[in-house]
Amino acid sequence: MQYKEYYSKHIRPDQSCLISLMNLDRDFISGKRNWIYDSKENKYLDLTGSYGANTLGHGNIVRDLAANFLKKNSLSFLQGNRGATAAKLAATFNRFLSEETNQKEWNIQFSNSGAEAVEIALKMSHFSFYKKLERRKVKLQEAYNKARKELEKNKDQKLIDILGHIKEHNNAIFDLPLKMIALEGAFHGKTVETLKLTYNQKLKNNITHDSSVIRIHREDEVKLVRQIEESKMSIQVPIFEDGRLKVNEESYYPISAIIAEPILGEGGVIELSSKFLHALREQATRIDAMFILDEIQSGCFRTGKLCYSHYHGITADIYTFSKGLSAGFSKCGITAIQMKKFPKGFDLIQSSTFAEDELSSYVANKTLKLAKSHFENNIDNISYLNSELRKLQHIYPSYIKEVRGKGLMLAIDFAKDLGIRNYEFKYFFDADMFGYLLSSALLNNESIRIAPTLSNQNSLRVQPSINIQKDEVDYLIKGITNLLNAIKSNDSSYFFSHMFEEEIGPFNNLTEEVKEAITKDMTQTTFFLNHPIETTDVKKIVTAFKYISDEKLEALMHATFHLQKFTPYYATDIIGDNGNKTRIVMLSIPVTSKVLYEKFRSKELSTVVDKVQKAIGFAKEHDGSTVGLGQFTSIITKNGMFLNNMGLNLTTGNSYTAKLAYDAGEIQDYLRINNSKPTIGFVGFGGNIITTMVSLAIKDAKKTILFHRGKENLNNKVLACLHELVHYISGMNCENSRNLREALKRPYETIETLLYNIKDYLVISNSLELLEECDVIYTGTNSTSGLFSIDNLKNGAKIVDLAVPGDFFGPTEKDGKIVRVTKGGIASFPKSYNKDVRINIPSFPLQTNQSFACMAETFSMGLSKIKDNVHIGPISINDIEKINIMANSAGFKISGDKNINSM
Ligand SMILES: Cc1ncc(COP(=O)(O)O)c(C=O)c1O
Known part of the structure; x- marks a missing residue:
């Protein structure tokens, strides 16, 4: 069996993919001290x-001892039996703990892993808390009863009612869920309860959240006390004195434990200061919560003592141990609690099939003693x-x-x-x-x-x-x-070079300017989301991969997709002609449209949307005002309709894209040069952007021809769009559209008659024959291949092709005929107050001072004073007008045609 493949498929599919991509895997077969050997007898320092x-x-040596121990011992697991080996281990812990602290007696609870040892510590803390609460409640009950007896003597119903309220108040407080205090950066395991204490959000996503945890900052004692005090509650204790009902307030902290790793392990091996450890100890004592020190990684003589915290003279109420008891092969978790704090009755409810087993107790005992002496030697x-x-x-x-x-x-x-x-x-x-x-x-x-x-x-x-x-x-x-x-x-x-067979290109170092720009503080910021379109663009960014095959690069992007997020790639400050300022930040994710699309089409739609949503979250955190959805981020979020704008402006940029695309048709130039109005064609009628652009054209066209790709000429979608268009035209009052409006007013019974009445001004067609009548053509279908070529067109026609891939294909010159093709309009940055603006991302196709229309729309919103405005979903002619005014005020202008794909 090819076990590596089997492992990948059946055990860790995603991780295996990363491990093999990064060449982090070997056939390890043996080991000696710190060296391990693979099947080819290569050795590695572990x-x-x-x-x-x-x-x-x-x-x-413990491996050999354990093998002998097993050979001699034929018993399988025995529960409910006072085992000798477990007792020996407990004695060893008692000895070491009493040597290192001033506490002589410790209760030792056994389990099977680090996380379980922490679970037991928490369980004990809760159990102990509620035991203490029971005692408090009994005393309170006595106080209620005393007061009540007095009040009943006086038949004072009003005060009896007040007493009832006091009880309710107290009971509501006692019903509050218990909290635990844990540190930022903490790691305590991966069971659901320990995950709550663990800081790393990635490990918790979709599993649990930590509303029961008060998260404290390392080394901030003032904040620690403040956070504890914020959770303080007041219990009301009724007292009947001098013929009056009085209330004494008593503090109540619904906090069962303060837990910390004295050296944060998975958080990056960060030692807590002696001062802070003492502060934690003091606070736990003050509020009568258990102080748990998790020594799972730092303990068992890894730093020379049983507990690292003992270098600082701290004694915890509870310690957890695990890793260093294993000798590298046997599983054991230990939770040690000061005997006087051990809650009575706890051992009646705590057990686990494998805990206290002979083998792990034996191994742990030997390992502990050897570790101590080996460290010293x-x-x-x-x-x-x-x-x-x-x-x-x-x-x-x-x-x-x-x-x-x-x-x-x-x-x-x-x-x-x-x-x-x-x-x-x-x-x-x-x-x-x-x-x-x-x-x-x-x-x-x-x-x-x-x-x-x-x-x-x-x-x-x-x-x-x-x-x-x-x-x-x-x-x-x-x-x-x-x-x-x-x-x-x-x-x-x-x-x-060990990850890829191909030659490795040079590193692409970030310029100092870009480094500074993306690390500078962000205030009043406008974020534009983008990503490289094709693998060739990725290779322009990560030049070391420029010789890597597209398939391998895509495999890398797929494998790291879950881990990737939008991060700043470029930033700069701009000032609008309206005098407003904003910082623009390009948030990129190094994933191509194809990879995004594949993820989107597979079952990972929500993961893809979530990445965009998190980018909006990032913008919000960094004082953003506006987020624009570039490239595929718009498509995969259904033009933003799947997103929560979180109080920011959010736009697809489609309105200004439509406006600039329309301007790129150069209708005004046509009018000037030919002294007559053009026939304008729209290919892809029914699609949102093209259909909205038709409304812009009505006033400028001699005749408008609407092409669509439906099987029937008048299908429902076309009819619905036509209905809206007619409604819009009827409401127009410009002179240019008067003939069309008159024609629309003529009586008609069927839609065919209506179309007949207006045929000189507006035509709908599902064949492309009439293309050769058109002087200007706007096209934007979602066809995956080209739809028409110069053969279908009139000499001199101008085509604005918004489709990706383009709808126009083939040469622009043939047999003396010439057509002009552009991909839309490009905007220029406001000039009045800015130095040159150049979006310096290696794959970015724009020249100095150029901006794609959707970016210009985003930046215009950022340069306006508007807040919480969304331009998502289908656009309308009203949106276009509104955005156009905003972009004019900010100072964006059309700067020319573009011959690169739209964003
Ligand atoms: C400090 C600490 N606590 C708890 C755990 C969890 O231990 P386990 O992986 O055995 O559940 C770890 C594991 O790394 C740890 O470092």
């Missing part, structure tokens, strides 16, 4: 350390690792922002601006995959296996086993140095 679980290294090499990594940071301060952590829980934090060094890094950085890009380079070039932290892609975790050797440290430092030098020398092959 620094992921099984995400911190492999404290003793591969092939460690290997302290020199561990210090060497720490100091060498920190030295590296000093040599490359612009690439390595920090080296963080302690002992063997370390991370190299790469500088954030590497994410905008070149468009290739930006591609991976924006998809939160920069860390994997570095990992892939290190695996393939340096034979070092390393991984980023889960919620902080810029941090590569360094978590070798406790037995790390000096030569291994040197090997690591050499590998990372090579990587840093490859960044320095812009060596794109170093990062990509």
Whole structure:
């Protein structure tokens, strides 16, 4: 069996795709200490350390001991039995915990994973909270009864009613759901409850939300207290004294626990300060909540002590442990709680089939003891690792922002601006995959296996086993140095040649101007959403991929699609002729129309729409006033109708596109040169933009011919559009359309008679024969291939082709005949106050001061004072007029024809 394919199909389809694309996979078959070997006997230095679980290294002695232990022990799981091995492990924890804290006695609860250990800690906190609440309620009940007896003596019904209200008030407070306090950046596991505590939103989307969590900022003690106080409630305790009913207010905090990792692991290996840890401890004591320290990653002697927090003299009420108990192969979760805080009765309700099992208890016990002694014996090499990594940071301060952590829980934090060094890094950085890009380079070039932290892609975790050797440290430092030098020398092959067979092009570095523009603060901003149209456009942006086949590039775009989002690619400030200012930001997603369309057509419509919606969310967060939907973002959101504008202006830009396209037909020039009105054809009557443009043409045309592609000439859609058009024409009062209006007034019984009456001015046809009558043709069907060529046209005809792909095909000159074809109109930026505006995105086809019409509409809205205005869905002639006034006031003008596809 091809197990890799089977794994991909049946276990992790999306992740497998990414792993194989980035060449992050090997056939690993054996391991020794920090080295692992593949089937071809290549060896790799393993620094992921099984995400911190492999404290003793591969092939460690506990594996052999465990194998012997299993051989000797024939019992399967036994529950409800006071097991010796579990008791031994509990004793070891008691010993270590009492050595490191001032608490002698600890209750030890067993489970099977880190997340489960945290679950138990939370469950215990809630259980304990409600137990304490029961006691409080009993006392309150006594107070109610005392007061009531007195009130009844006096037969004071009004006061008895008030007492009833007090009870209701208190009960409503007691019914409030309990909250927990957790840190920004926290990671506590992936069960639904622990996910609530976990900070990384991506892991929670569509699964849970954390309304029960008070999220606190690291190192901000003032805010911590303020947030706690914001949740404070007042319980009313009735007292009958001196013949009067009084009420005492007592504080009530519906908070069962404060939980923290003393070193935030997946958040990027960030140590909490001693001061902040003490503040957390104090606050938990003050509000009588459990203080839980999650030492699942930092504990079990990875930093030299059982608990990292003990370096700071902190004692938690509850600790959780897991990874470092496994010796890299056996699963065990431990929740240790101070004996005096252990809620009575809890052990009657807590159990799990596999918890307290012999094997994992045995392994955990051995591992803990070995880890402690190995750390003590290997302290020199561990210090060497720490100091060498920190030295590296000093040599490359612009690439390595920090080296963080302690002992063997370390991370190299790469500088954030590497994410905008070149468009290739930006591609991976924006998809939160920069860390994997570095990992892939290190695996393939340096034979070092390393991984980023889960919620902080810029941090590569360094978590070798406790037995790390000096030569291994040197090997690591050499590998990372090579990587840093490859960044320095812009060596794109170093990062990509192992991912693609083709030659790798050069990096496309962002200019300083663009870097500054996209990182500058955004205020009063207008956002325009866009993306590269074709793979050739993508290759202009990420030039390292310029020789990669289109299929592979598309595969990359598909594989990273879920991770991609709209991010700034260019920004600049503009001033309108109306004197208003706005910052314009081009929000791009590196995905072609084709890939978007394929996603849209597959079952991922809502994912695609969601990306656009999130871009609007981004705009809102960044003080945006307006969002414009460029290219496919309009189509895939049904012209914006699937979107929530979130109080911002939102536009498809279609009105101004229609207006400028109409102007590109140069009707006024025709009138001037020929001294007569043109016959104007519209191909694609029935479609929204073309149909709306017809309304603009009526006053200018000698005759208007409406072409459509329906089988019958007068189908329902055409009739409906015709009905609206007739209604519009009848309401016109310009001199030019008088003949047509008169003709429309003639009595008619059938629609055919009506059409006959107006045939000299307006014709509908589903054949293209009449095209050769037309002087100017506007065309915009959704046909996937060309519909007409010069052969169908009159000499000198002007065609405005809005269709993508175009409706016109073939040459524009033939046998002495010439036609002129344009793709629509391009606007120019307002001139009065601006320097030249150039949208500097590598794939962008526009010249200095040029803007596509839909962009001009968006920017005009941004330069107006309007708010919460939506121009989505079908456009109308009124919309066109309104937008035209706005664009005029902002100072946008038609700058000429365009020969590039519409946006
Ligand atoms: C601090 C911390 N808590 C909890 C967990 C969850 O552990 P598990 O993956 O065993 O459920 C992790 C895992 O990385 C962790 O780092």
